[in-house]
Amino acid sequence: MGFEGHRVDTVYRLITENMEQIYADLPGLRYRGADEKIVTVTFGEYAQDIRRCVGYITQKLGDPRRKKVCLLGQNSYPYAVAILGLLAADCIQIPLNQYKRWEELSYELDLVEPDLILWDGASYPWRDQLLARWGGKLLPLEECTQAPPAQLHEAEDPRALSMIMFTSGTTGRSKGVMLNQWSIMITGRDSICSWEVAVERAKEMGCKDETFQLNHFSTLPLFHIAAYANLLHWPLYGAATNLGDARSFYQDLADMPSESMAVVPAIAEMLRRDILRNRRDKIGPLWILMCSSAAFSRETLLDLSHHGILIIQNYGMTETGSGGLVNEAQDEKHIAAAGHTIPCMEYKLEDGELCMKGECLMLGYYRNPEATAEAVDAEGWLHTGDLARVDEDGYYTITGRKKNLIILDSGENVSPEELEGLLAGCEAIRECVVKAKGKKIGADICCEPGRQEEVRAYITQFNRTLPLYKRITAVDFSEGPLPRNATGKLLRT
Amino acid sequence: MNRTEIMAQIVGILEDVAEISPDEVTEDSVLMDDLDLSSMEILTIVADLEETFGIRIPEKELRSFVTISDLIDYLSTRVG
Numbered sequence: 001m002g003f004e005g006h007r008v009d010t011v012y013r014l015i016t017e018n019m020e021q022i023y024a025d026l027p028g029l030r031y032r033g034a035d036e037k038i039v040t041v042t043f044g045e046y047a048q049d050i051r052r053c054v055g056y057i058t059q060k061l062g063d064p065r066r067k068k069v070c071l072l073g074q075n076s077y078p079y080a081v082a083i084l085g086l087l088a089a090d091c092i093q094i095p096l097n098q099y100k101r102w103e104e105l106s107y108e109l110d111l112v113e114p115d116l117i118l119w120d121g122a123s124y125p126w127r128d129q130l131l132a133r134w135g136g137k138l139l140p141l142e143e144c145t146q147a148p149p150a151q152l153h154e155a156e157d158p159r160a161l162s163m164i165m166f167t168s169g170t171t172g173r174s175k176g177v178m179l180n181q182w183s184i185m186i187t188g189r190d191s192i193c194s195w196e197v198a199v200e201r202a203k204e205m206g207c208k209d210e211t212f213q214l215n216h217f218s219t220l221p222l223f224h225i226a227a228y229a230n231l232l233h234w235p236l237y238g239a240a241t242n243l244g245d246a247r248s249f250y251q252d253l254a255d256m257p258s259e260s261m262a263v264v265p266a267i268a269e270m271l272r273r274d275i276l277r278n279r280r281d282k283i284g285p286l287w288i289l290m291c292s293s294a295a296f297s298r299e300t301l302l303d304l305s306h307h308g309i310l311i312i313q314n315y316g317m318t319e320t321g322s323g324g325l326v327n328e329a330q331d332e333k334h335i336a337a338a339g340h341t342i343p344c345m346e347y348k349l350e351d352g353e354l355c356m357k358g359e360c361l362m363l364g365y366y367r368n369p370e371a372t373a374e375a376v377d378a379e380g381w382l383h384t385g386d387l388a389r390v391d392e393d394g395y396y397t398i399t400g401r402k403k404n405l406i407i408l409d410s411g412e413n414v415s416p417e418e419l420e421g422l423l424a425g426c427e428a429i430r431e432c433v434v435k436a437k438g439k440k441i442g443a444d445i446c447c448e449p450g451r452q453e454e455v456r457a458y459i460t461q462f463n464r465t466l467p468l469y470k471r472i473t474a475v476d477f478s479e480g481p482l483p484r485n486a487t488g489k490l491l492r493t
Numbered sequence: 494m495n496r497t498e499i500m501a502q503i504v505g506i507l508e509d510v511a512e513i514s515p516d517e518v519t520e521d522s523v524l525m526d527d528l529d530l531s532s533m534e535i536l537t538i539v540a541d542l543e544e545t546f547g548i549r550i551p552e553k554e555l556r557s558f559v560t561i562s563d564l565i566d567y568l569s570t571r572v573g
Contacts, residue, residue, distance in 0.1 A: 125553055246536050247552075266533040273512070410532050440525070460523075464557050468532035471559075473525040 002209040003199045005237040007189045011087040011181050012154045014235055019047035023238040026213060030256045031077045031243040038255050041077065043235065049077075051149035053085025059147050060139065061115055065090040065156070068112055068164075071141070072096045072105075072130075073120030075222050075243050078141040080231055082118055083222065085144065087162055087181050088152050094164045094176070095223035099467045102126035108166050108174060109134060111367060118144060158182045164366050165225060167318040168405060168413040176366030181232075183321030183360040186344050188233035194312045195237055197328040198260070198288055201310050205287070214239040214288075217258035219246040219267070224411070226292045226314070229322035230262055250282055260288035264411035265296050272300050275307045288312065293411025295398060298336035305330045315339050315398070319375065319382055323360025325396050337395040338388065348381065353402050354388040355381040404492060406436045412469040414441060416492070419472060426458040431482055433490050434472065442474035444482055452477050494546075499568045503561060506541045510534055520562040528561075546572050 006022050008014050019028065020043075028043035041049075057064045069091050073079055086093040094112050096105060105126060109117075117134055118141045124130070131138070155162075159182045166174040202212060216239050220227035234241055239260070244252035249267075263271070268291060274282045289304060292314040301311050315338035316324025325339030341347050345358035357380045364372035376382050385403030388396045401407075406414045416434035423432050423443065428451035433444045447455050456475065463471040483491045500520070507513040511534050517527075524530045530538070535558070542564070543550055548571050558564055 123551065123553060125556075246533065248540050249533075249537060251540065264533075266531040269531070270533060270537070277512075439531070460559055463559050466556070468525070468535055468555065471525055473523070 002212055002238075003202070004209075005195055007236055009182070009185045009189050010155060010158050011084065011185065011232065012152055014185070014232065015047050015050055015084065015088060016152060018235045018238070019043040019050075023235065026238055027215075027240040028235065029077060029080060029241045029243065030215075032245070032248075032252065032255070039077070043238070046081070048149055049081045049145040050084045050088060051152060052147050053081050053144045054089045054152065055150035056144050056147035057085065057089045057091065057116075058150055061091075066092060067115040068092045068094060070094045070096055070109065070112065070114040070117040071119075071223070072098055072117060073141050074098065074122065075219070075227075075245065076120060076141065077243065078118075078144050079120075079222050080241070080243065082141060082144050083228065083231060087155075089150075090153075090155055090162070092161055092164065094166075095228065097166065097221070097223050098122075098124060101465075102129050104174060105130075106133065108176070111176060112164060155181065158185070161363055163228075165223065165228075165318050168415050168418075175368055175371050177318045178363040178366050179318075179321050180363065183323065183362070184229050184232050186359055187229065187322040187342065188236045190342055190344050194326060194328045197312065198310065201287070214260050215242055215256070215258045216240065216260040216262070216290075217242040217244050217253060217256060217286075218262040219244040219249060219252070220262050220264070220293075220411070224293070225316070225318045225322060226262060226290075226411075230290070233322075253282070253284060253286075257284040259285050260290060261286055262290045262292070264293045265291075265300070265409040266411075268296055268300055268304065269409075271309075272303050275309075276303060290314065292316070294407045294409060296336065298332075301335045302332060305335060311335060313337075313339055315396075317384060319362045320345070320356055320384075321360035321362065323358065324356070327395070329395065334393065334395050337391075337397045339396060340394050341396075347396075349388060349390065350381070350383070352387045352389075352399075354384045354386050354396065354398070356384065357381045406434075406441060408436075408441070408469055409439050410469045414470055419443075419470070422462060423459075423472075425462075426455055428454045428458070431490070433482055433492055435492050437474040440474045441470070441472050442476065443472050444476050444478060446478045446480070446482050449477075449479055494568075494572050496565055496569060496573075499565050499572070500561070502545055503538075503542070503564060506538055506545070510537050510541065518561060520560070520565065522561045523559060524561070525559075542568065548572065 006018050024044035027040045028046040029041045033039040061067045069086055117137050120141050159180050161178050162181045163179050164176040167177050216234050218227050242256035242258050288310045290312050305311050313327040323345045327337055327339030345356050348355050361382055386398050387400040388398050390396050419434040428447050430446045504515045504518050522528050
């Protein structure tokens with residue numbers, strides 16, 4: 001317990017030192033159990049379940065090393081255990097997004113060819129297709145703690161491939177980002193969580209070293225790099241993770257009081273409104289917001305900061321592991337910047353585009369050397385697709401996007417081409433461009449004036465088949481052709 | 494509970510969650526367009542509806558909620 005933390009750089013040491021020794025008796029993770037009551041697991045019990053998970057995987061797969069295991073389900077305690085268990089067992093794990101349509105999930109599963117799929121068995125729209133195609137490989141996630149605890153070993157090579165995370169490609173098909181445990185653990189060690197800044201504030205607030213323990217609330221999905229990295233980072237400092245569900249956000253927050261929270265802009269907006277409306281009772285002891293996944297409005301950040309919330313921002317992408325830029329500045333000039341550099345990465349601006357390289361970087365896109373070569377140049381620089389400038393104090397600010405990808409307030413990345421492809425199914429649409437319109441996904445559509453209602457009805461119906469975040473909600477019509485550039489490509493701005 | 498009563502509950506929740514004036518809400522209002530709700534706000538509204546009506550709305554139903562009348566239709570079948 002306390003202000004110090006215990007910074008290790010491998011998952012094996014995290015489990016055997018932090019979880020089983022130093023913080024063994026402290027709450028490590030909380031979640032809502034099947035009977036709706038909150039369950040608190042100590043770090044020691046959590047580690048024991050991770051050992052059972054390694055035992056379970058070994059029972060099912062023999063030697064689990066280098067075997068590929070997909071994770072598919074809502075955030076849950078077994079999901080968190082499986083993430084650490086699969087890392088400890090030296091497997092290659094692939095956390096998948098259960099909100100995707102079957103066409104996308106099926107593509108990802110076929111690409112990966114998993115040896116095993118651990119899933120929560122919920123009534124997803126694609127449930128029957130999954131059972132028909134992958135039934136023989138499916139096992140229930142909740143069973144993964146039901147084996148005798150296994151011996152753990154240090155990873156043979158912490159820099160070898162240990163996870164594949166899918167990210168929206170700009171051409172519609174998702175790409176599997178290959179990462180290793182090193183790329184996540186090193187940013188924890190180098191304090192991307194801005195631990196010192198939080199401790200400084202805690203001291204000002206009168207917190208005492210001997211009783212200090214942070215409780216970190218997250219509803220972000222564990223298949224997302226930010227939530228995933230948090231799961232590995234917080235035990236470095238003995239901080240407990242409170243696993244919330246976006247469906248029961250305020251109830252979970254009330255039942256699991258938390259000083260810290262991981263947020264996307266849409267959640268930050270809700271919290272800001274609560275604070276400005278004097279509804280602080282709804283958010284409990286919260287005083288740290290870890291902001292990531294998309295750009296935040298300066299006004300929101302300033303309002304929150306002026307009301308005593310410590311704003312910490314992380315800029316990055318799945319391709320940079322959990323590395324990127326960090327911003328702890330609370331002042332008006334810098335609070336909305338993407339952040340400053342961190343020690344384990346190198347940075348440069350090339351024609352205005354932010355490029356990064358270093359130990360956190362992905363190993364490449366899985367079975368996609370062409371896309372890898374497009375993203376990472378011969379000298380190892382990852383081209384982020386984000387245009388940026390850097391000020392005299394070393395703070396980078398994102399000024400625009402070079403690549404064609406919509407990044408929403410919910411933190412989701414959406415490929416406009418994918419949605420355009422779906423819109424093409426409406427024969428009344430002559431041509432269309434999908435793009436961000438303010439905070440919404442919008443479409444400029446060329447069609448005959450008499451058929452606009454038909455197109456609207458098509459979009460309303462088609463939105464019913466899409467996850468909430470992917471819906472097209474701002475439509476503008478044009479009778480004439482949409483604007484094109486000199487080479488005949490549709491203009492997206 | 495009839496449609497008017499369900500509508501009144503929804504309007505009250507919208508005002509509480511997102512400060513939307515009751516005058517702005519009709520059955521035809523599109524949640525993410527006319528009412529400008531984020532996906533996170535829709536989930537909060539759904540949680541409040543679940544509490545108000547004492548029901549659990551399955552995940553797969555969420556996709557069909559595009560307009561206010563979609564919500565009323567669904568709630569009518571559960572609590573009507």
